[in-house]
Amino acid sequence: METDSRYHPQERPTPSSHQRASGDNNHLLMKAVREGDVSRVRQLLEEGADVNFQEEEGGWSPLHNAVSVGKEDIVNLLLQNGADPCLRKRNGATPFIVAGIEGHVGLLTLLLSKGAQVNERDHHGFTAFMEAAWYGRVEALRFLYEKGAEVNLGRETMEDQRKLRKGGATALMDAAKKGHVEVLRILLEEMGADVNARDNMGRNALIHALANLKEHDVAMNITRLLLAHGANISVRGEKGKTPLILAVENGHLNVVKMLLEQEHVEIDDTDREGKTALLWAVEKQLTEIAELLCNKGARTDCGDLIWLARRGYNRPLEKLLLDHGAREDYQPPAEDWQPHSSHWGPALKHLHKIYRPLIGKLKIFIDQEYKIADTSEGGIYLGLYEEQEVAVKRFHENSTRGQNEVSCLRSIHTNSNLVTFYGSEQHGGLLYVCILLCEWTLEMHLAKHREEAVESEEDEFSRNILLSIFKAVAELHVSCGYTHQDLQPQNILIDSKKAVRLADFDKSSKWAGEPEQTKSDLEALGRLVLYVVRKGDVPFETLKTQTNEEVIQHSPNEEIQNLIQHLFCPGKDVKNHLRDLLGHPFFWSWNSRYRTLRDLGNESDIKTRNQNSNILQLLQPGLPDCSQSFYQWTSKIDKYVMKRMNEFYKKNCNFYQDTVGDLLKFIRNLGEHIDEKINTRMKSKIQDPSQYFQKKFPDLIIYIYKQLQNTEYEKHFPKVHDGGDGGQQASQP
Template identity: 45%
Template sequence: MEPTAHNQQEASTASSTETAEDLASKLNAAVRNRNKEAVMELLEKGADVNSKAESGWTPLQSAVQADDEYLVQLLLDKGACPHARKDNGGTAFIEAGAGGNKNILKRLLDCGVDINDHDDNGFTAFMEAAWYGKEEALRFLYSKGANVNLRRAVSEEKVKLHKGGATALMDACRERYFSVVKTLVREMGADVNIRDNKDRNALIHALKKACTKETYESAVSIGCFLLECGVDVNSKDECGKTALILAVEMQSPDLVKALLEKGEIDIDDADEEGNTALMVAVEKNYFDIAKLLCEQGARTDVGNLIAVANRNRNRNMADLLRQYNAKFVPETLEDWEPNSKRWRDQLKNLHKMYRPMIGKLKIFQYFQQKIQNTSQGGIYLGLHGETEVAVRISRSTEGDEEKRFFEQCGNCEHLLKLFQFEKAKGYMYLCFPLWEKNLEEYLQEPKDHEDYKGALKMIFQAVRELHSLGFAHQDLHPSNFLIDLGGKIYLADFDNKRRSIEDKKELINSDLEALSRLVLYVLTGGKKPLQQVSAEDLTDDSPDYHEALDLVRCLASHDERGVEGLSKHPYFSSKQEFQFLKGIWNKIKDLPNQNTVFQDFNATERFPYPSWTKEIDKDVLKIMENPKNGRKFKYKNNVNMLLRLMRNLDEHPDSRISDKIGDYAEYFLELFPELTIYVYNSLRRNPKYSHWADL
């Protein structure tokens, strides 16, 4: 439709002296006022078609928001960029999703925009259409390839705050668009059981928002519809409230009844404050719902229900509760302090709140009590009796298999062990000793020193123990190494990636390669992501640098010794290095042909100190060649003679030398840092003397 002549105030005020900023401001204002004549005149005067107003809005985005197809096409024809973003990352196409105009959406799609593009808060055009109930726009976008089950993508910082992760279905449920919900599920296959980053599914979103009289019926209808579609009734909101508790708060007996009829919900489950559905009904004076819950077996021996009913002056409620054996319970506060420092606050909350017990286990399956995410679900804090535990929850069938594996780990020192287990309603609850942090978290902490050798010893032993059980881990990631309060490290496999070794050497080799990266990751303090770290990141100022580098190379090259043999690598025995080197000369000195011991085993790895007599302190060498009570001896530049000098110095100490260089063991190892690994590898690769290569 062509523009008609009317108010041209925006354009007529323009003059030849106006700046580009003036023209841009007036252009944006003209678009927002839908003044087509002013828009055309300002563009002709040179106004920037891609200029930005407050919050980064471009004229095209404003035209889309105004639902003006003519202006949208005009601005596109004049060079408006469809990919330009507002300050929040939104584009004209995402804005068009909120407006729901199919013609505008099509025009922007024809410009090559990504149909699943999202703003900084993770909203796509499809999500915006769902949020605002634009059903026809949803159908159009779906037909063009929009991802129905896309979760809201947000920054890592927002993920840590549990923001994002919602889907279009959750948005439609939240805004109570029943028709849109049905369309998304029935026509487009929306998954009703996806959870956002606060662990809430579509059912929780449908019941979470406060109801008005106008939205109450839609909320109940959506809730019942989702139940028919098999939605998981055990999801909770960010306050730990179940769908049943939210239905009680909505004051919907029909929805409460429908939830209970599913037979999958725990009627006595409580929120983070320990309130059950019955406690909420009593607190809010919802007699009919309280009666329904009592009839369905809700516990009346928690929450001091009689006191609450009396406080509300509701005699009928109190009589109902007494009929179902409720009694006044005096409150007692127990001063309990957990052992864990990391999880102290969550454990104290768990201890004091009411939770329905699973055998001897008290657990709150709620995101603020979750301590680790896995591909199989979360790991939650728990109390088994008074013992602090980490709990893995799985279906009974899978849980039985997991239980059998963890029972095999019972005699292993550094594999995660099973403490106890419970079964209930088709689920297995595997309880493990609680850890404080994982290796990835540990490396990010500030430390007084960076001696990671002890940690690597435990890591190697853990992998060795797993291999001895006949399994390759296949996911040796820092997050799978757990550290308890005493600093002991345990290897876990919550993602079930381990594989039976049998005769598959490639599985062992895969673990060795992963272990080589892990060694580098640890030795560099976790400063780079695991997959990015390399040998070049190691610094040579460490006294164990050459041993560490050799260990990494051995692992990466699938050394035939495996984890078992490499656990005896010189890197792990640095305190015995001097005694090892001295002892080798004691073995060599009685051989008839001493020179055959250190034959070059690799042309690229010759003796690294061919002129060692020039590198050693000249006074030390002079004293050793001219002993007080012995005959003179001239040391030559070969490895045998260097080992002989070190042995003689240790066997016949001289105060003149110790006064000069201090601790002679430290002096020699610092002066000749590659000597140990050279001697070790030379012996190991010499078939005749390989048995000497044992520190």
């Protein structure tokens, strides 16, 4: 299929003299259109001028120009000669959108009949309706609305612009920004425009107006109209400025009066630099506005106001401030203050430095710079609670989730694996819950350490994380009497000391003797086990969609599989099940495992090979399983070591046999003799016995655990849940 070269000028061949003449005609055609010379336009078209020619700069075509100058007869002539009614300029504007800019209803009607779409956009997301609002074209606005223009359509822009949070503005915002009072009234009262629609930066029409309008009367009329239709005065613009701060900054006295009369105005709110409306008024020496603010109760401890007034030689302003309690010895926050958190340090330092009105004991600023995470309600933000760095969860004051969170947090003891609770505050219909500030979520922590674990080596990283999580959930169940109901990676946090903390109790439930809620926690914990040992390579959201059987199949070894099975099938005592599971072999270090094997090998019935003994009956009740790593174990030990160890039994030919009991006896005896000088070569072969036997027989410990659990011999198992490694020392011969 051939490409029309008119749309790809770079692909055109070297022009001939005829083509050069045609090119000249193209530019002459553009000139004739702009001058409104119909006869000349017709002549040039007859001489071969390109009706769809586009200028290099801007991409203007004859049709765009004809629409721009409002020449309906020329537009008709161009269309009759093949002009493309949908041709776009470089910025994506069509002739129809240009007609919206000009407010030419006749041309809008004509172009709609030629295939234009009423809501078509240019590359920056502008529609003809938005352009009509921007330029104050009332007739065009009403016409487009009647033809189906979307009143509350937000500006859709290019991807790179969206990443910068550009776009999203509506026609109402455009009219407010440009100060078109009549257009604004029509949009609100006749067309039902959403007064609180926000652009991609979170700004509404009121912010757009007060950030851009300099003329006092226009700003006043626009503000009055927006407030009358319920505009939200708590939104923020660039640099975190509220409508009140913007009105003060631009010296709009009457707008300030109107805003101060609003029921929910936050007079002491600050922008990102920590400046209140009063501080802005004093900086700009706006005495009348400062008086309005002071009389309305604005706090005067928001900066060195007296010094600012004196710097401007403004004695009336200075007296006003002193009369309202401003101090001459104002002390700003210490410049050398350093936060404890490294991850959140820069934002915390800024928060400490700026002025913020306290909410009880809490200093907080609801701004993106200080946001930690989104939640289903009010988000989580950085805060300072009695100068302590905290994470602050926001809820509506009557929120059931907020009440759950506080109730559960109050039950937590000190020195816990659960997050520390510092206190809560209420203000403006919101509940602020202040907890320990942590550095990372479990997901972030795993991503940072994904490369640390070496296959077939001891995974202390996963063991320590899961031990802390198990202890935390066990504490929640037993000591606090709650179930969590939302165990997932983002609710498990890592603090500045790299301790694991369980958080987010807004879905928690008080234990009422019903096992199903606890079982729900245990099932989620089973998925977390796999998530952690696999270092997050299987997303937790994926694991949540899988059945218990499918999750178990992902287990990398029998030990993990057994642990997860215990969580999925907890038995009757579900409340105390986790506390008991803390003794599972997964939580034993390799040294603990080695000591356990040596202790068992020191049992007299094993040393004497008493086949009728209870322990040997338990350890080998049937035929050996050839799939086990310790099947025919004597052939898997280093040959020199095996020969050397058998030499101790050479006299009576009572050599080691391929039984579990003899393997334990072998481990015990080797441990007793390996460090003797005579066994230096054997030591060089084995090196670290705890690692040697774990790598050689990785499923031995879980086999021992399953066979001897709940018997008298589990006395040899490590007591991990007591807080440490817990393994006993190997018995002496």
